Amino acid sequence: MNPLILIPARMAATRLPGKPLADIGGLPMIVRASRQARASGLAAAVAAGDAEIVEAVEADGGRAVLTDPDLPSGSDRIRAALQALDPEGLHDVIVNLQGDMPFADPGISALCIDLLARHPECDIATLVAPESGPDDRSNPDVVKAVLAMAPEGTEGRALYFTRSTLYGDGHVWRHVGLYGYRRAALEAFCAAPPSPLERREKLEQLRAMEMGLRIHAAVIADAPLSIDNPGDLAEARLRAGRG
Incomplete structure (x- = not known):
């Protein structure tokens, strides 16, 4: 098997707008998620719906690809990123890792x-x-x-x-x-x-x-803690502070 981890992320979250770039202990949420994925030792990238997300991930040394912001779901976003990153079809298993689980x-x-x-x-x-x-x-x-x-x-x-x-x-x-x-x-x-x-x-x-x-x-x-609302974000910040 040749797996690839893809993390879908977009700024227009309904309950927590701008969530991927929310600060958690001095790091954007999506950067923490990207680091955790890269720590697995597997190939990993962020499937981003916005240029700001790409910039944040790449500034941290991660890999990201910009996708259409109007795609209807995270699954569609990872498929678009996959087509851009691996048109040859070398990766036969795709892991959809959520960008709002920064401590996974x-x-x-x-x-x-x-x-x-x-x-x-x-x-x-x-x-x-x-x-x-x-x-x-x-x-x-x-x-x-x-x-x-x-x-x-x-x-x-x-x-x-x-x-x-x-x-x-x-x-x-x-x-x-x-x-x-x-x-x-x-x-x-x-x-x-x-x-x-x-x-x-x-x-x-x-x-x-x-x-x-x-x-x-x-x-x-x-x-793993999934950040879906302001209360979850507050808990994540407390956890990062304890870490």
Whole structure:
């Protein structure tokens, strides 16, 4: 396998405009995310929707490519960056690492790559973590993954993703928004229109499932901090200050 990590980022975030360049302990958020990706030892680049993001990443020694700011999703953005960076098709696995997870462990991408390597039938790999508390079960902002778990309990095949409340006994798995795509799966996914379930739940991964693409998920101990609102940003700044 020849993986490539791509980090989509754009300035026009709805809930936190200018998020990629938000200062966290003296560094822009996207620079922290780029550094974590590069620390994995894998090829990595930022798929940027704005020139300011490219400038910030390149000033730190990272790699970035400017994409159309009007692309509808992060998946479309990484596909555009991939076409620009690798038109020869040398990279056969693409990891979509979110730019708003500035403290993600550098080894996190390898878990998705390993799933794809061990499961030839898997088209897309992702991650889940245990719920952080009982409120997660009814919180629509927490995306839940329904999995057919393997006997060892460390990974499973995804059956569904939902924002709805999950009832009954057993684990509730928080979905971690990181994906490893086989290149053909990424191309097929981006070429397809939004699906009915995707529009209903506002979850892109359901388009892949309605297309018949197979998703597997590995279990990690804790979900990385994802910065979606001012409160998350404040927490990130406290964490950077403690570091």
